Amino acid sequence: MTEVGKMVLAPVTITEEQRRQYQEEGYFILEGVISAEVLxxxxxxxxxxxxxxxxxxARRGVESEGITHRGSRYFISSHGHDSETLERFLFSDLMASICLATLGPDAYLFNEQFVVKRDRAGMRFAWHQDSGYIGHPHRPYLSCWCALDDVSEENGTVYILPYSRAGTREWTPHRKEEGTNDLVGYFGDDPGIPVVGPAGTIAVFSSVTFHRSGANTSPHLRRIYLAQYSAEPILNKEGTALWHWADPFLKGGRRVDPFVSR
Structure with missing residues (x-):
């Protein structure tokens, strides 16, 4: 088991049914697997x-930055190495067991970010694949959508579109939506499957799985920590540099300890 300060993160058992669902439909749900102390x-x-x-x-005098909109919706990334709490969660036994079941024996930490929707003000987020924000073909990676609060349709949970209902499991070019700066890749009328569960629930899905989220109309914050891993380093379009991170996590099915290798 991995300790985060005094907080313990145990591995989780991924069933054969969940593994099969990930391969066939692009997702599965782990309900309430993050402990209260870690949350x-x-x-x-x-x-x-x-x-x-x-x-x-406020200091810059702007209301938005990319897809972040002050007082409404926040996407805050690339702080995983600045905090021992975050880093030990990202490289925990819990996340290792998820990576092994989905990506296989090799895994790299690719990205992490907090996604926050303010109470009664949090904007919706349009249909997209996480791979759509990279913008060029690459091997699909893993997204772990970790709910830090109870999630419901009222507070803007994520809706997942299984492969069989999306009609594709391939990377799709996206278009920018005016006003929100969201990238949009699905224009059908399927509402998707809402993820409803307690804080500590993880929606595990592929980067080519379409998903969206609703507005937060509740009187409470909706906070998510998104941890993303790849089976190989993801490069830029030219293949000359890393797109973002490629921190070794699993090699041949065994843990690579980042606190020793640095």
Missing amino acids: EGLRAECDRLVRQKDEEL
């Missing part, structure tokens, strides 16, 4: 970074 630490980091982002945007 408390992740929420504290999230709240700190949102305050910093608000101060930064």
Whole structure:
């Protein structure tokens, strides 16, 4: 088991049915697998970074930055190496067991970000594949959508479109939506399957699985920590440099300890 400070993250058992669902439909759900103690630490980091982002945007005199909109919706990434709490979660036994069941014996930490929707003000997020934000063909990677709060249709949970209903499991070019800066890749009328569950639930899906999220109309924050891993380093379109991170996590099915290798 991995300790995050005094918080313990045990591995989780992924069933054969869940493995098959990931391969055939692009997702599965793990309900309530993150402990209350770990959630408390992740929420504290999230709240700190949102305050910093608000101060930064106010100082610059802007209301939005990319797909972040001050006072409504936040996407805050690339802080995973700045916090021991975040780093130990990202390289925990829990996340290793998910990576092994989905990506196979080799895995790299590719990206992480907090996604926050303010109470009664959090905007919806349009239909997309996470791969759509890379914008060129690549081997699909893994997204772990970790709910730091109870999630419901009222507070803007994620809706997943299984491969069989999307009609594809391939990367699809996306178009930018005016006003939100969201990239959109699905234009059908299927509403998708809502992920409803307690804090600590993880929606595990492929980067080519279409998903969206609703507006937060509830009186409470909706905080998500998104951890993303790849089976190989993801490069830029030219193949000359890393797209983002490629921190070794699993090699041949065994853990690579980032705290030893650095």
